[in-house]
Structure formats: structure tokens, C-alpha cells
Amino acid sequence: MIAVGAYGFAYGEPDRLLYPTDSNGSLCGKDEYADRPNLFFFDLLKCLKMGASVVTHGCPTPQVCVAECPSSTWTWYKQEFDEKLDSTKKADRAKYMFCKEGVNPQLSSKSLNELIEDGDCAPYTLPSKPIVGRCIPEIKAEFFEKLQSYNVTVNSSELEDGRDYLAIFLNAQEYGMKILQDVRASWHMCLVGLAMAMVLSFIWIVLMRWIAGVMVWVTLVLFVGIFGFATYYTIDKYLTLKDDSSSNTDVKFVASLDYYKNLSKTWLALAIICGTILGITLILLIFLRTRILIAISVIKSASRAVGSMIFTLFWPLIPFLLQVILFAYWGAAAIFLASSGSTKQYSLDPSNASEIVQNSLTEVAARIPCDPNKNSTLGSVCNFVKYGGDEYTAYLQYFMLFMLFWVMNFIVALGQVTLAGAFASYYWTMDKSNLVSFPVAKSLWRALRYHLGSIAFGSLIIAIIQMIRVLLEYVETKLKSYDNDFVKYLLKCLKCCFWCLEKFMKFINKNAYIMVALYGKNFCTSAKKAFFLLMRNIVRVVVIDKVTDFILFISKLVVVGIVGIVAFIFFSGDAKGLVPIDSISDYTAQNKPELNYYLIPVIIIVIGTYVIASGFFNVYNMGVDTIFLCFLEDEERNDGSADKPYYMSSDLKGILGKKNKSDETD
Known part of the structure; x- marks a missing residue:
């Protein structure tokens, strides 16, 4: 993974993805085109009516880098009028035109009709504004009506479709800018809300003990x-x-x-x-009342363990930071890989655009490699589509995606083994006052020193299943154009089966890691031991699992609900009447930032709170699972004698009617 990333960093150029690229593969606003930062489309409507397929097939109209987007409406009368114009009028008309580099309508030996028909100059222009480096026409009905009256070679329905696509694009861009403004204005308040979520989650887990x-x-x-x-x-x-x-x-x-x-x-x-x-x-x-009592007692034991090892609550920050670093590295490597290689240019007949949208043309049939410096193929337009070599770049991206799954699951597994070791050390300490110091750090050291192979193997299994699920999604997307009920049914069944398999393997892996932390055996041996131990106590397992899931679900709802309500009251500015203390409502009204959509920071805080609460309660869940598995082991291999005393809590011994010899002596 490091080697592939290094290759991408060495040969990729992210600027290629940031700056718009003209038909010749040149970057607008970069190097020799630094004074021409905007990309102008000769006929943008032909791009818009292709929809999403424009990403893979390119836009079937010439594109040139320009210093400024057009500010006036101009269109070409489809008539042979050039001969009737004197040089002054011809020059006056030429200043409104946008043509390819090196093409001067005033000096060209071609007539205006020939320049337009050969794709050397744009057939029309509309007042446009630069949006993300692209010249996008303003949405005004009179421009389209005027264009229609000038007999431009697009019909009225195409104009309407183009206007709708442009409106959607501009509205999305406008909403995006407003959302970005709201995030910038409220980011510090969002951090306060997330800090509140951390404190509340911590307090709630402590209260869970009672x-x-x-x-x-x-x-x-x-x-x-x-x-x-x-x-x-x-x-x-x-x-x-x-x-x-x-x-x-x-x-x-x-x-x-x-x-x-x-x-x-x-x-x-x-x-x-x-x-x-x-x-x-x-x-x-x-x-099942007895088993429910066992579940409650196990949950209380997990609460006491968390209370005795407070650092376990902050442990999720380390895997989280590792996952952020991994995702950042993978994202950067993917961007560099996508921008590596030479330019890829293809010809695409504009008349095929509607067929491409309907998926009646395959990619191979629709795109033909071409050279923009030579004559276009079959009279179509030769345009830049993307960077990179199809022979290897796609495979490297697939490999990097697989490695992302593997390493991400590896980090999760490392966290589970570390927590399992810490909670196991708590359970198997008879006198809890003599608990080992730094149990989390020592458990991490054991995981790094002895268990990396088991962690890597278990996470590899999950990564393979996840990659198969991604491939099934890809195959389903490719086969959407084929109306075959059997294929659809087969794919749905496969997706369902592999989803279930992933859930099952994650359950097995989690318990296998607990056994790895307990006995130090390899992954397969630990998975086998954990599986049969759970099967011998399947009813208890189901009750414990469901009761714990329910309690954690309620806990998450409480934390998210409290933080979400406070955030809504603050950002909505309606604290008066909702908050009984006037000083708080006045403070809220005075310090509330000016926002376009006050729900944006509320949504960010709610999502962030759920993620934070999940991190805290996943620790709690891991504690419950570890202590439960230790309890089952304790019950099976010990009998309460002086040589084999029970390590379970007094609550559990009371529920099961078990005693240690030392308890009778006391």
C-alpha cells in the first residue's frame, strides 16, 4: 500500500483534478494558460443533456480556456452571409466569438459557416459566470427564447432540458456555498456541542453502574x-x-x-x-427471568470495570486518529493515482449522446481514441476525458480500496484486542483493589508484541467479504441496462448472503479476539473455542446481546436527544419561552451566529454526537462481551473450591446459587 501510494505521489498531479482542462488536455489557469483560468464550452447544452455519462465519455463539444466568460448574447445565423459583410462588420462580429487557439475569424480563409461547422468557433454565446472555473450561462428565459428565435441547431425540448439541468446545478452550487458559510460561521459552536456530547456520554456511562x-x-x-x-x-x-x-x-x-x-x-x-x-x-x-438477571449483573460488572479503568473510555480516540490518518493517506493516494499518466482523449459523435444516456451504446463503441491536433474521427469532436492509463490505474485503485478495508479492520481489531485484554485482567483479578496498573497500556503492548498475526488474519477475512460486496454492487450497476429478472434476483440473493456473512464474521471475530487476549492462542484456535463456548450457552448469549444492545440504543438516544435539543434551542434563537432562565436565553440570542440555515450546525452536532456516543458505548459493549465470555469460562472451568475459586461477582454467584469455599469461611 505504501509502495502504490509512493508511485501515485511520484507521478500524479492533483492540479489536473483541481483546474479545468480544455479539449487539448491543457490546464486552464495553470502554466502558459495562467491568464486564462476559465473553461468555455462551445455548446454546453450538449454536455448537460448527457447527464452523468459526461464523466466517462467526455463532453461532445469543443472546450477552450478563456480569460473571461462571455458577457453578451451572440448567435450565428445559419446562412451564407460572410461574403456580404465588409471587413469592418466582419471584425466587429469576430470580437463576440469564441474560437479555438490559433483560429482568428478575421484572418481565416474559411467562411463563418465553415468555422462553425468544423468546430473551430462557438455557434453562440450567452452571458455566463465562472463557477468552479467553468463558464455557466445565467438562467434567464429571455436568453433561451432569443437563442431559439435565432434558429440555433438545438430544438426547444433540448433547451428546456438544458435550462433545467443548469438550474439544478446552480441551485446546488448556491446551497453548497450557503452551507459552507454556515459551517465557517458556527464551527467553534459545533466544537462546543461535540465537547458537551463527550462529557454527557462519560457521565451517562458512569451512571449506568446504578x-x-x-x-x-x-x-x-x-x-x-x-x-x-x-x-x-x-x-x-x-x-x-x-x-x-x-x-x-x-x-x-x-x-x-x-x-x-x-x-x-x-x-x-x-x-x-x-x-x-x-x-x-x-x-x-x-x-428467561434468570438470564435477564444475569444480563443485568454482567452489565453492572462492565460498568464497575469501566469505572475502575477510566482510561478505557478515552482509548477509542487512538484508533479513531489512526483511522483518520489512514483515510487521509488513502484519499491522497487515490487522488494522485487518478491524476497520474498521460491525457486520454476520445472522439464522441454528438448525435450519440441520447443513446449513451439510454445505455444503448457501450463505452467501447461510443468512445474512440483520437488526437486533437489531427482531423477528428468520423466528423465527431475530439475531447479530453481524463488522465491515467486504463491498463493499470484502475487495478491500483481497486488494490488501494482493498487495502483500505483491510487496514481499517485491522485498526478496529487492534482496539478490540486491547480492550478485551484490559477487561479480562479486571475480571480475573480476585481482589479488585489490587488491579494491575496501566491495564490498557499493558494490554496494548501484549497485542503489539504477540497478537498482530491473529489481528491481521481476522481483519483480512472481513476485508475480503467487504470487497466482494463492493464488486457485487459494481456488477449490479453494470447490469442495470439488462432487464433480466433472474440476474436481478441472483444479485439480490448474493448481496443479502454476503451482508449476513459479514455480520456473522464480525461477531465471530470479536469473540475470537477476546479469546486471543485471554489465552494468547492463534486466531483459528481462538475462534473455534469462542464459537463452541457460545453455542453451549446460546440462550444466554441471545439474551445478553439483545438486552445490552437495547440499553446502549436507549443510552445513545438519550445523549443524542439532549445535545440535539440544546443545539436546536441555541441555533434557532427561540430560547425565550423554552428556557426558564432569562440570562441563558439572552446569552443565546446575543451570541447566536448569523446563519442561512440554522439546522446545518444542529445536524452536524447531532451526527457528531452519535459518532462520539457510539465510540464511548462501543467500549462499554466490548466490556460486557469480554466479561460475559470470562464469566462463561469461569463457570465451566472453576467449581468454587480453594484451588478453583469463582472469579465472578457476588451478584452473579447469588443469581446462579454458587459460592466459593472462602465465602463460607467468611
Whole structure:
């Protein structure tokens, strides 16, 4: 990966992607074209009507670098009038024209018709503004109407389509600029919001030590109460409507919800669904109450472990920084690779543009390599399309994407092994007051010294599955033009299977890494041991996993909700009436930045808060999984004797009815 990146850095030129490129492959605003920073399209409408395919096929109209975009409307009458014009009028007309480099309409031996038809000069111009270095016409109906009246060789529907595409582009650009302005104006406030999210997540995890059990039971009671009431209500509605002849008609598919609301069969179906869920929940609570108590006790043990090793909460910052560095390196290398190699120019017949959009032409048939300094192929326009060699650049990009997946998963796995080692050292310490110093640092050292091979192998498996999923998405995109139901069905099945396989392997990997941290065995041995241990306790595993997921989900909602509400109140400027303290509402009104869209910083803070909360609670989740696996190992290999005492907490021993000999002595 480093070697491929070095190749890209050595031969790539990112300026090629930043500056617009004319038909000859020259950079506008760079080197000898430094005084001509804008790219002018002879007929921009032909680019716009191609849609997204313009990226791969190029725009089928000549493009030249110009110092300034056109500021006036000019069009060519498709008539042989050059001979009737004297030199003064001819020169006056020429100053409004945009032509290829070296072509002077005043001195050219060609007539104006020939210059236009040969693609040497633009057939018309519209007042334009430079947007990202491209001359984009202003959206004014009168210009298009005037252009239409001048009998330009594009029909009215193409003009309308072009105007719509331009409007979308300009609106998107305008929104983008306003959003960027809002981010610049509120970035410091966003950082304050994210810092608040970190503090709140930290406080919430500390509180989980005391409220985890309360949260679980309150939620279960509310769940039963809600579905109990729903079952009663739906049965009552069914009994009310079942004797009404108008509500017992055959069910029809209509758009109105009121129709279904007045059918007795609707309420019967809802009653069956609610009653089934209620019954299953009650059965699970009755028969799995002991396992739910185990789940709560494990969660409390994880909370105590986190409280004893506070640095575990800040550990996710290290993998996060490593992932940012990796992504930055990969992005830079990808940009340099994309800009490496020589210019690639192809000819494309403008008449084929609509067929390309409809995917009736293949890329090979639509594009023919050409030389802009020679005659164009088959009368079409020879244009620059991209940089790079198709023979190897694409494969290097695929390789870099695979390496991104592999190293990203490697960093995640390193973090999991490190946390697993720290939490395991907590569990297997009988006297928690004698916990080893710097447990996270020592666990990291063990992972780097002994377990890098297992980490690399496990992350490689996930990376291969993710790469296969990417290839399936690519194949599906390529086959969209073929209306084959069997192929669509097959691809959907493959995508679903590999999605499930990735989820399953991530679950296996996570528990395998815990075993790697516990026993120091290789990945395959640890994965096998973890898998069979979990299968022997599958009911406990499901209950622990789902209860933990639910608690963490609620916790994330609480943290994100609190921070999101505070951010909304602050940036909306409507603190009065919502905040009871006048000084706070006055401070909010005075310090709120001027924004185009006040929801932009709110959205940024909410997304950032979710990411931060996920980082904190993933540590908590890893603690629960590690302590649970240690608990299963403890239960199987120890018997409470003096030689083999239980290391589990007193809560767990009480739930399972187990004791150590030392407990009886005490």
C-alpha cells in the first residue's frame, strides 16, 4: 500500500483534478494558460443533456480556456452571409466569438459557416459566470427564447432540458456555498456541542453502574403495558365492528387509510399481532427471568470495570486518529493515482449522446481514441476525458480500496484486542483493589508484541467479504441496462448472503479476539473455542446481546436527544419561552451566529454526537462481551473450591446459587 501510494505521489498531479482542462488536455489557469483560468464550452447544452455519462465519455463539444466568460448574447445565423459583410462588420462580429487557439475569424480563409461547422468557433454565446472555473450561462428565459428565435441547431425540448439541468446545478452550487458559510460561521459552536456530547456520554456511562437494572425493568414493564393496552384496544374495536355489515366487506386495496380503519378484519389482524407479541414477551419474561438477571449483573460488572479503568473510555480516540490518518493517506493516494499518466482523449459523435444516456451504446463503441491536433474521427469532436492509463490505474485503485478495508479492520481489531485484554485482567483479578496498573497500556503492548498475526488474519477475512460486496454492487450497476429478472434476483440473493456473512464474521471475530487476549492462542484456535463456548450457552448469549444492545440504543438516544435539543434551542434563537432562565436565553440570542440555515450546525452536532456516543458505548459493549465470555469460562472451568475459586461477582454467584469455599469461611 505504501509502495502504490509512493508511485501515485511520484507521478500524479492533483492540479489536473483541481483546474479545468480544455479539449487539448491543457490546464486552464495553470502554466502558459495562467491568464486564462476559465473553461468555455462551445455548446454546453450538449454536455448537460448527457447527464452523468459526461464523466466517462467526455463532453461532445469543443472546450477552450478563456480569460473571461462571455458577457453578451451572440448567435450565428445559419446562412451564407460572410461574403456580404465588409471587413469592418466582419471584425466587429469576430470580437463576440469564441474560437479555438490559433483560429482568428478575421484572418481565416474559411467562411463563418465553415468555422462553425468544423468546430473551430462557438455557434453562440450567452452571458455566463465562472463557477468552479467553468463558464455557466445565467438562467434567464429571455436568453433561451432569443437563442431559439435565432434558429440555433438545438430544438426547444433540448433547451428546456438544458435550462433545467443548469438550474439544478446552480441551485446546488448556491446551497453548497450557503452551507459552507454556515459551517465557517458556527464551527467553534459545533466544537462546543461535540465537547458537551463527550462529557454527557462519560457521565451517562458512569451512571449506568446504578441505573442499568432500573432501565431494563422499567423498559420491560412499559413494553408489556403498551402491548397489553394495544391488545385490549384492538379486541374492543373488533368486537364493536364485527356485527356491523358495512365493516365486514371484502378487503380492497385503496389509498385511503380511513377505509381500512373501519374494517373489522383490520382490527382482528392487529389484535392477533399485538396479542402474539404480548404473549411471547410474557413467556420470555417468565422463563428467561434468570438470564435477564444475569444480563443485568454482567452489565453492572462492565460498568464497575469501566469505572475502575477510566482510561478505557478515552482509548477509542487512538484508533479513531489512526483511522483518520489512514483515510487521509488513502484519499491522497487515490487522488494522485487518478491524476497520474498521460491525457486520454476520445472522439464522441454528438448525435450519440441520447443513446449513451439510454445505455444503448457501450463505452467501447461510443468512445474512440483520437488526437486533437489531427482531423477528428468520423466528423465527431475530439475531447479530453481524463488522465491515467486504463491498463493499470484502475487495478491500483481497486488494490488501494482493498487495502483500505483491510487496514481499517485491522485498526478496529487492534482496539478490540486491547480492550478485551484490559477487561479480562479486571475480571480475573480476585481482589479488585489490587488491579494491575496501566491495564490498557499493558494490554496494548501484549497485542503489539504477540497478537498482530491473529489481528491481521481476522481483519483480512472481513476485508475480503467487504470487497466482494463492493464488486457485487459494481456488477449490479453494470447490469442495470439488462432487464433480466433472474440476474436481478441472483444479485439480490448474493448481496443479502454476503451482508449476513459479514455480520456473522464480525461477531465471530470479536469473540475470537477476546479469546486471543485471554489465552494468547492463534486466531483459528481462538475462534473455534469462542464459537463452541457460545453455542453451549446460546440462550444466554441471545439474551445478553439483545438486552445490552437495547440499553446502549436507549443510552445513545438519550445523549443524542439532549445535545440535539440544546443545539436546536441555541441555533434557532427561540430560547425565550423554552428556557426558564432569562440570562441563558439572552446569552443565546446575543451570541447566536448569523446563519442561512440554522439546522446545518444542529445536524452536524447531532451526527457528531452519535459518532462520539457510539465510540464511548462501543467500549462499554466490548466490556460486557469480554466479561460475559470470562464469566462463561469461569463457570465451566472453576467449581468454587480453594484451588478453583469463582472469579465472578457476588451478584452473579447469588443469581446462579454458587459460592466459593472462602465465602463460607467468611
